[in-house]
Amino acid sequence: MQSTLEIVSRIAKGDSTVLITGESGVGKELMARAIHDQSVRATRPFVAVNCGALTETLLESELFGHAKGSFTGADKDRPGLFEAAIGGILFLDEIGEVPPGMQVKLLRALQEREVRRVGENRFRPTDVRIVAATNRNLTDEIAAGRFRQDLYYRLRVIELHVPPLRERHEDILPLAMLFLNKLAGNRECPITGFTQDALDLLLRYNWPGNVRELQSAVEHAVTMCRDGLIDYSDLPGELRAMLLKPAPVVVDDIRPLEEVERDYIQGVLLAVGGNKVLAAKKLNIGIATLYRKIRRNNHHAFCQSEVKCLEPANKIS
Structure with missing residues (x-):
């Protein structure tokens, strides 16, 4: 994974649009944030939106904003996320879930670097860097007619593929320490690390839920830990169950x-x-x-x- 981190560092120095691909939970948003934090836009906003969590109408309003009275409940003018992220990075997660009609509007916003709020006639210039992510194979989606090829090429100026955690064992311990430092900072009794037995277990586990599962496991362990080091007994049951299971037949x-x-x-x-x-x-x-x-x-x-x-x-x- 060191090569991926080096690529992130190189990507951060430019300003091209980035498409991050990989399985669900591999840490695509972590990579997007790393690009932001190492870029010249680091002091400006990092704004993230899950495109798959919103309907087409809501997504358009969320991204581009809306004018007062443009629809029921629009009681005031509201800027969208493109405007909120000006000078920084807009992270479009689950880009493969965007409906076809919205894909056309998004493509125009990327090409022209301007947006039009819902219910308005004028366009507003935007200065944002787009980083998108998906766990879908967009070439398959294009072949099936569900994703626009021109939008794909506009997003995929640079593609960063993040392998699953089971293929990047060298990342497990650094990520575990990263999550530990974030989660254990406010405890009265500080947790400084992991026992060797806990480390061995983290390395042996296959992590089907990828980085998201690792973060959850560390959070569980921080809650259960009573000493200054997390032991294997503090880790979730599915990890500890590995000690009782015979080796699988290959x-x-x-x-x-x-x-x-x-x-x-x-x-x-x-x-x-x-x-x-x-x-x-x-x-x-x-x-x-x-x-x-x-x-x-x-x-x-x-x-x-x-x-x-x-x-x-x-x-x-």
């Missing part, structure tokens, strides 16, 4: 045992901050054995890269 995509061992050792080293003595203790092996495994794995990775380099460029099959 029927597809069987990985070599050597590769699984290499990944696990790397995860343990990350969890203990690179302390090889502590890692060997946790793995219940001697320090010499750990060094031998590290050397073997590094040599294997080198050999693999050498094999790829030696393969013919135009191999005939």
Whole structure:
């Protein structure tokens, strides 16, 4: 995931429209906020809206604003989110849920960089950077006639794909600490981190609910924790149940045992901050054995890269 974070840093320096894709709960809004916080617009507003939570009429009023008397209940002029986000970033979450009629109006607002409030005749200029997100495959939606291709290309000037958390184990502990620092700041008894058993459990869990589930698990643990460190017993039951379950039977995509061992050792080293003595203790092996495994794995990775380099460029099959 380090490469994704580096991409975020590069994206933040520009001003192009960004489309963030990935499964539900992978942290697309976190990425959008990271783009905002590292950009020249960081001191200006970050405004987010869930496009899938509103009807077409409400979404138009929410984004573009409305004039007094334009519809029942419109008792005063109201600016929309485009105007509220001027100078900053407008985050359009669940962009794939926008109805076709609204897609046309949104496309015009992006192209012309101006909006017209509902019930008004004049256009108002806007200076916002658009970051959109979806868990849908928009190319499939285009093929099905549910999403405009021209809007897709207008939004996807830069695409940032966020992999699921199960594919980015190196992010689990930094994210867990990020959520802990946010949640535990107001406690009388400060929580400074996690026990090693809790860290091991966080790394072993598959996180089907992605970053959203991790945040919820840390919040649960903060509530249950009675000491200065979160222990595995403070974590939600579905995580602790892993300790009681036998290892699942793998029927597809069987990985070599050597590769699984290499990944696990790397995860343990990350969890203990690179302390090889502590890692060997946790793995219940001697320090010499750990060094031998590290050397073997590094040599294997080198050999693999050498094999790829030696393969013919135009191999005939």
